[in-house]
Amino acid sequence: MTRVLVPVAVLEGESVSPGLVDLLGTVDVTVLGYHVLPEQTPPDQARLQYEDRATDALEDLSDAFRTAGGAADHRLVFTHDRQQSIDRIADEVDAKALAVPGITGDVERVLVSLSGDVAVDRILSFLTELVGDRDIGVTLLFAADTEDAAAERLDTAAEQLRSSGIDVTTTSVVGTGPSAALIEEASSHDAIVMSERAPSFSSLIFGEESDRIAAASVGPVLVVRYEEGLDT
């Protein structure tokens, strides 16, 4: 079954909102509790002091996910490098997507970005599984240079989702960057689904795109993982 990795800064009081727990009820979940340490602190030293507290919190979280539907387990990592730990665990559990926890109530409508050079098929198959037979609407968003280019990709994608019985609307935006378009639309949706990109120059400078969007949109963001060597 499809697995989603939910990284949580467990000792900093970060948690997962009930809306996201319900949304992920159709998939398996691995909760990754991480704690980032300054380089002065050996990870093992922090573990001795905080392990019990962190494990308690993680058990509660994975219980909540289990109650919502899918199978759930948890991992706890003490690290100097958050991204490295998330990448490693995502590979090890073969997660199809990562969740950036945000605040949301019941999810009624998700916003899906198809902008840019992304693996549309991977996004759609994940989405179909995520929505399942639930009454969750989907808005497909595409930011393009011309109206025609947008229309073609959106129509094909919408058709594919409708055939699985999903309620779909499409929005195309011309002349705005993909991130800006996504943040603009986010306020009228409860969660965002987007695709991870290959590591780029701007991700080095500004950090991960998904983290920036999560910060700007407040709600949770599900990031479908990029796979190397994938033809899109």
Next chain:
Amino acid sequence: MSTGPSGTNLEGEAPVAESVVETDEATITDDAELERTLGIVGGLAIGIGTMIGAGIFVFPGLAGAEGGTAATASFAVSGVVALLVALPTSELATAMPKSGGGYYFISRGLGTLAGTVVGLSLWLGLVFATAFYLVGLGFYALDALALVGIGVGANPGGIVSALAVVAGIGFTVLNVTGTENAAKLQNGIVALLLSMLVAFLALGLFDVLGVTGAAPSGGTEADRWAALPILSTAALVFTSYLGFAQVATVAGEIKRPGRNLPLAMIGSVLIVTVMYVVTIFVATSVFDRTQLGTFGETAMVEIGRELLGLPGAFVIVVGGLLATMSSANASILSTSRAIYGVSKDALLPRWASRINLRYGTPHVALGMAGGPVIVLAATREVQLLAEVASFLHLIMYGLICVALVAIRRDEPEWYEPEFRVPGGPVIPVVGAVASFGLIAFMDPASIVVGGFVILATAGWYLYYARDVTLRGAL
């Protein structure tokens, strides 16, 4: 042997022990994982960054005054001793890639008494080394003030002490409160230092070898190519090589430890040995013994001035400041890890490894590092500080070699190093003899202070941790 550590200390605390699985990316314990985040570059930066500070910037004057160009041989001898220890340390570190380094190997290989002595004298040895780096920093800061035209007044020594103490307080506070990752900065400083030095040394070598007319106009006191001064100078300058074992204190955080630990330790020793030997050769070719003796701790600045004029002096002052800072900072970090290692094994109270809730830093251990450092730095006893630091490290290095021989003889089930020192027991035995032997050439005062510290740590074992058993326990 699969039995864990056992017994309790005076306060009834037992060593923390559990079975863990080491992979190339993480250490996996029962309920948690510890990410390995340092690569080969990070490892080399710790080794080189700790070593290249004081050795290259403080010793040319002191060592050159002793032996002249023969001091080049002293640095080479020290480098060979360091290499003889780095090889066994690498083997043990790949078998036990855990924080604590030398302490860990010795306590597991030779038992709790040797472990306590080494663990506590590693802490105190690093304290002496850090104080030495800070005094070096003070001398360079004084020269920097002089270069920009700020008068030093009638009591330059007092100012050096004050600068060293202020820097010591600064680094301790920075390490307790600074949660920004400074590793990248450290890598950058090391890279900058290396490139500055390589460029400078290339110019210096060209000058010394090609243009013999650059010889100094002053006195012509002859070099002393004799075994005794060469070896006693080697014992003094050995402090310049203390950094490689600090790589082992972060062994638990190094990615692919089987490959990266030996590369980082042996590689950093080789790199700095070459740098040191060339530097001393240039330094002692530009000035003779009397002149180097007059210049003292910051003789390198005068060498820079002689070779390249004012810009040369400026480059060396900046380099000296950066290098002594990076050495001091890296050593304070290692000290706090050393304290954590012994505290985890109940050889020091558990509270010594508490972590600060606000900053997530080990403030108690950092304080136990920074406090004595500041006191010692105020003494300004460059030679004594350096030699006691070397003394305490050499005891550990010798015992690491002995521990390797002992563990190999028992060859316990868990012992599966990825890197093995070739040549059977030859290298560790020679390494042990060389480490202990070098101590004999130190100043008697340093031997007395060092010996006192060793006795005090053994006394602490008898008083506090007699009932703790660590031998053979992984």
